[in-house]
Amino acid sequence: MVRRYAGKIENGKNVNHQENRTFTPRRSFRMPPQIVRLVLLTITIVGSYLVARFFLTPSSFGRYGWYRGEALEELSSRPRSFAGKKACEECHSDECLKLSKAEHHGLSCEGCHGVGQAHADNPDIKIDIRTFSECARCHEANPSRPKWLKQISTKTHYPGQKCTECHVPHQPQEVP
Amino acid sequence: MKTGVSRRNVLGKLGAAFAGIMTATAAKTAKAAVQKVFVSSGAPKGYDPTKHKWLMAIDINKCIGCGLCVEACKKENNVPEGPFFRTWIERYVIPKPKPGSFTTRTEAIVDSPNGGMHGFPEPPVPVGEIEQSFFVPKLCNLCEHSPCVQVCPVGATFDTPDGAVLIDPNYCIGCGFCIQACPYGCRFLNPVTKTAEKCTLCYHRITRGLKPACVEVCPSEARIFGDLKNPVPDDPIKKFYENNRVQVLKPHLGTEPRVSYAGMDKEVR
Numbered sequence: 001m002v003r004r005y006a007g008k009i010e011n012g013k014n015v016n017h018q019e020n021r022t023f024t025p026r027r028s029f030r031m032p033p034q035i036v037r038l039v040l041l042t043i044t045i046v047g048s049y050l051v052a053r054f055f056l057t058p059s060s061f062g063r064y065g066w067y068r069g070e071a072l073e074e075l076s077s078r079p080r081s082f083a084g085k086k087a088c089e090e091c092h093s094d095e096c097l098k099l100s101k102a103e104h105h106g107l108s109c110e111g112c113h114g115v116g117q118a119h120a121d122n123p124d125i126k127i128d129i130r131t132f133s134e135c136a137r138c139h140e141a142n143p144s145r146p147k148w149l150k151q152i153s154t155k156t157h158y159p160g161q162k163c164t165e166c167h168v169p170h171q172p173q174e175v176p
Numbered sequence: 177m178k179t180g181v182s183r184r185n186v187l188g189k190l191g192a193a194f195a196g197i198m199t200a201t202a203a204k205t206a207k208a209a210v211q212k213v214f215v216s217s218g219a220p221k222g223y224d225p226t227k228h229k230w231l232m233a234i235d236i237n238k239c240i241g242c243g244l245c246v247e248a249c250k251k252e253n254n255v256p257e258g259p260f261f262r263t264w265i266e267r268y269v270i271p272k273p274k275p276g277s278f279t280t281r282t283e284a285i286v287d288s289p290n291g292g293m294h295g296f297p298e299p300p301v302p303v304g305e306i307e308q309s310f311f312v313p314k315l316c317n318l319c320e321h322s323p324c325v326q327v328c329p330v331g332a333t334f335d336t337p338d339g340a341v342l343i344d345p346n347y348c349i350g351c352g353f354c355i356q357a358c359p360y361g362c363r364f365l366n367p368v369t370k371t372a373e374k375c376t377l378c379y380h381r382i383t384r385g386l387k388p389a390c391v392e393v394c395p396s397e398a399r400i401f402g403d404l405k406n407p408v409p410d411d412p413i414k415k416f417y418e419n420n421r422v423q424v425l426k427p428h429l430g431t432e433p434r435v436s437y438a439g440m441d442k443e444v445r
Contacts, residue, residue, distance in 0.1 A: 054203070055210045064225060067334040071344035072225055075376060076383035081252050082393070084386045104395075111244050111393035115251055131251070138242045138395055143299055144267050144309035145240050149396070 082110050083120035091123065095170060102171040112169070135163040223383045225338040229404040230377055232391070233416045234313050237439040238398035241265055241311035245390035245399065246293040252378060252389035260364045262375040263315040263390055265292030268443055269299050272307040282307070284443035312444050313398065315390070316341060316362045316375035317425055317433035324354035324363060324374075333372070339404075339434065340377045348372055359429050377401075 031039075063069030088109040089096045099105060110116050114131025141151040158166070168174050249255065249263045269285045285300050292311070299306060322341050325333050332347035333354055343354075348371035355363045355372060363374045378388035386392070391401040402413030416422075420438035426445060427433075437444070 055207050059207070064337050065334060067331055068344055068347065071334075071342065071346070072336060072379070074344075074346070075342055075379045076223060078380040080381055080384075080386070082248060082381075082386075082389045084381075084392060106397050107395045108392050111248075111395055115248075133242075133244060137244070137295060138240055140295070142241065142296060143303045143306050144269065144296060144311055146237060146310070149240050 079117075081115045081117050083117045085109055087120040088116065098170045102173065104170065104172055135167070135169065225336055227405060228338040228382075230339040230382055231402060231404055231413055231434055232315065232318070232377065232388070233400040233413060233422070233436045233438070234315075235398050235400065235416065235420065235438045236310055236312055236441075236444075238396045239265070239311040239313055240396050240398070241267065241292060241296055242395060243292045243295050244393045244395065245313060246291045248389040248393040249375075250293070252381070253373075253376075255373070256366060256368055258367075259291075260366065260373075261291040262362075262373065263291075263313060264288055266312045266314060266444075267292070267296050267299070268308075268310055268312060268441065269301060269306055270308045270441075270443060271301045271305050281443075284441075308441070310439075310441070312437070312440070313390075314360065314362070315435065316377075317360050317431070317435045318377070320432035320434060321430060323357040323359065323429075323431060327353040327357040329353060340379055340382075341374070342376055342379060343372055343374065345369060345371050359426055359431065360433075 058068045058070060060069035061067070064072070085096070085108050092109070096109070099107065099109075112133050114127050114129075114133070116127055118125045119127045136154050138149070139151055141153045145151055163169075164176070166176070168176050243265060246261060246264055249261070253262055255262055266286055266288045269287075271282050271285070273279045273282050287296075287300065289297065296311075299309060318339060318341055322333075322335060325335055325341065329351060330347055330349055332344045332349070333341065334344070335341055350365060350370045350372065352365055352372065355365060358374075363372050365371070366373045378386075378390075381388055387401055388399075391399045397412075400412045400416045402408070402411055404413065407414055416438065417436070422436035422438050423440045424433040424436055
């Protein structure tokens with residue numbers, strides 16, 4: 001019988017002859033250098049990402065949601081150009097009172113008179129005359145306009161005359 | 177006397193703790209310095225967005241097409257000259273069906289010359305041939321599921337807790353995805369700042385207790401504005417929903433617009 005087994009048999013036990021021959025105390029496991037480099041590179045990339053994220057994420061991010069909370073404050077701090085009817089009422093209460101009793105009570109002052117924030121901040125600054133709106137802007141006849149609106153055609157309705165010769169804008173029902 | 181704690185040990189631990197605190201402080205200071213460079217700040221405080229829910233509604237029956245809102249919006253928000261609008265007015269002209277055609281409605285002719293800012297010229301069909309005609313003011317529809325917010329690649333546009341959809345101009349890169357995504361055409365690329373812009377409900381006004389500029393100047397109260405969380409007596413928004421049957425634009429898209437229209441025709445898209 002040919003023994004094909006390479007190992008030795010001692011006392012009936014199989015002993016690997018190679019282990020037997022070159023036995024050395026087991027050394028601590030050494031990471032292959034290419035793996036070490038890979039791990040270091042990964043740590044560097046992730047670390048630098050975390051550092052960059054720490055510095056570049058706005059401190060207000062996530063205050064209200066997935067965005068920069070400070071953007072709301074920045075957008076709300078923009079300057080205005082329309083002051084609002086309340087601001088007009090502070091000084092021009094008499095005109096506002098007349099208006100509130102007339103048909104034009106729903107109109108805002110700045111709709112006809114133009115932008116007034118600069119004038120409200122400093123009464124010496126006059127309202128820009130170019131921002132005025134004339135009567136015809138709303139009352140010129142147009143088939144698309146709703147029927148409840150009083151409309152005239154400036155071509156046929158006393159052409160060449162000023163509206164204010166016959167009408168009082170603040171009290172449209174009265175005669176000047 | 178010998179104890180388990182050595183002086184060296186205690187001093188070493190104290191030193192480490194001190195170094196840790198200093199590092200954290202230094203990091204915070206450094207972060208603040210870095211952010212000062214990249215992000216501007218210094219805005220007023222005192223307004224809590226979580227305590228408001230703003231909403232606008234449009235009554236088409238009341239719109240007279242004067243264009244004051246469009247002009248006011250341009251002035252208030254420094255919208256550049258030209259075809260750039262945060263709000264605009266469309267004119268719908270529905271001609272009479274041809275005699276003997278037995279159709280009830282013909283296709284509407286829609287135009288908006290210069291956004292309706294300077295009013296509307298003569299209608300495109302003779303007055304006698306108009307079946308119906310009306311004006312429809314348009315603005316950001318304040319969608320519940322905003323497509324524009326979903327597509328922004330840098331997270332520069334967002335839904336605020338107080339009901340507005342805003343754009344962070346410092347973070348917008350001007351790619352224009354949101355402009356394509358908006359099914360209502362409410363966004364544009366500002367040629368001056370090169371960032372996307374849209375109706376903000378005049379965020380700088382409503383946060384100070386004022387009405388948006390378009391609502392402020394509207395002579396016929398066609399634009400209704402209010403705060404759902406802080407209703408006032410005789411709240412216009414509440415009255416609007418009580419007295420009108422309302423509809424939203426393009427409901428089939430599932431964007432769930434929060435801006436409602438009263439008296440809308442089926443032709444309005």
